[in-house]
Amino acid sequence: MRQSQLFTRTKRDFPKEEESKNAQLLIRGGFVCKEMAGVYSYLPLGLRIIRKIENIIRREMNETLGATEILMPALHPIEKYKKTKRENIDVLFHTESNTGGHFVLGQSHEEVVVPLVSNFVSSYRDLPLGVYQIQTKFRNEFRAKSGILRGKEFLMKDLYSFHTDEEDFDRYYKKAQIAYRNIFNEIGIGDKTYLTFASGGTFSKYSHEFQTVTDAGEDIIYLCSKCGVAINEEIIDEQKECPLCGLTKDKLEKIKSIEVANIFPLKTRFSDAFNLKYKNKKGEACPIIMGCYGIGVSRLMGAVVESLSDKNGMVWPESIAPFKVHIIPIDDNSVSEKIYTDLNKQMEVLYDDRDKGAGEKLKDADLIGIPYRIVVSPKTLENGCVEVKRRDKEQAELIKIEKIKSYVK
Ligand SMILES: [Zn+2]
The missing domain is CATH 3.40.50.800 (Anticodon-binding domain)
Structure with a gap:
């Protein structure tokens, strides 16, 4: 491409209103343009990076996990959230139609994907199933000052998996960790990104996050130098030691980080809400076990900027360079x-x-x-x-x- 054809140009000065390094460098380099706090346009150079990150993620979803890509709507009817009792979660954007319908803008898609899958899955022969999308998500963030690390509108890959039993789910959950590890290695932040034990909420003892170590991070993790995993600060009080090797809490290293991905066992929380069941070999109706697996695509780009820049600007790895x-x-x-x-x-x-x-x-x-x-x-x-x-x-x-x-x- 001829640079004279790029309608964007670089800026000499740091944009004053931006606090974060990623936003400063991306705006100066002409990769993104700020619309408002937490909302950015992706310009030709930035979009090329986003597309490359997406394609690395797609390859791992398709080949390592055997999942299939779909695209679901961003506009959701509130009724489905009443079924899952999530209609009041604070990050939801609400809106109304001219005819009085109440809708929300998707920040996650369990309420859409479970009824969708119930149209097609009825037998144990239909399982396991993994479907994912790469789509714009919305979060009604109270403060959005970390550039593209935390947006009100952002790109995300979300995968949902459906299983006949816990063993099958566990296998898939472990494979997802491998797929994610491959992605972080390929885009150049593998050595700074740690599998992190987080609270599992009501569903299970743990969920897992992938946290990239950076000063710009809003999270605190405790790193086990012995086995290379971390524990999120939110659960550290209940935790006396590293869950893998037993290294005591006082020997773990406290460090700032940004969550770039998470994987979550959902058990039957959402399949129960929408009565999603399959018939086993004996013809009995059984609950479907689910998992969900997110990666912040635009956030990942921000994490790369935070990790791989120097005083003169960006240092893109070849895999995602524009x-x-x-x-x-x-x-x-x-x-x-x-x-x-x-x-x-x-x-x-x-x-x-x-x-x-x-x-x-x-x-x-x-x-x-x-x-x-x-x-x-x-x-x-x-x-x-x-x-x-x-x-x-x-x-x-x-x-x-x-x-x-x-x-x-
Ligand atoms: Zn350990």
Whole structure:
């Protein structure tokens, strides 16, 4: 893509009203634009990142968990929430239709997915079943000041699983942990993201969260250095030791973090509310065991920004970077045009064809944070070379033009 075609541009200064690093960097880099507190537009560069994160999540949902993607409505009738006794939860946005109907904007989809699935599931042969969606969710947050880490409107992947019994659910629940781990590893925050024991509420002893360690986090977790899991502060009072290895509470490390995902056993809480049952081999009606599994897609992007930026801007991992290569021509244009046309056939390239000075182009390149920067200048071209620098490295290297492809592959 030619950078002159991007209608967005970078900003020199930090937006004053933004407190969080992720919002400051994303707005300065032209990835997002703030509409109001907790509500953002995703601009061309930001949307490319979101789509890549989504596709990594899709692959794990489809291949590791054998789940199927659907898309459910965001507008829900309040009647279904009365059935589950969730009509009064404080984060729900309420709205009315012209004809007097009372609706809420979805912050979670149990009230929609369970009646939906009951149309199609009746026998043990139909189970297990996993369905998921990637969709805009709404939460009536009291305060939203953490950029895209905590929004009133945000993108989320939510998966719901349906099982004949607890054993089958347990297998799926463990597989979901593997799928999630694969996702965090691939987008570059695996080493900072911990499986965290959280309160299970009324359904079970524990649910689990995935918490990414960052100073911007609003949560506190207690980390067990011995086995690499954590415990959420909310349950730490009831907990005397690490639930896995028994390391005593005083030896756990207290640290700030952000919840990027959660997985939750639902037992029969929602299948009971909507009378969702299956027939076993003997033809007896039995309750269906459920689980739900969320990942904050836009929040994940924010967590990557918080974790993988430096003083000059973003340092996107290749897996989710908006482009792989950023070509910066200085003075010369004919050779850089040729390099761009050639590379662009094989990989995603952003080509800075704007009529700007070298200093401004290089500053913008650091701010945008594309993994490989190629500077094409008359000086190095004398030797048939360009200067290639990885965004996460200090030193640039001189590479022969014909070797560029193999170098960045
Ligand atoms: Zn432990």
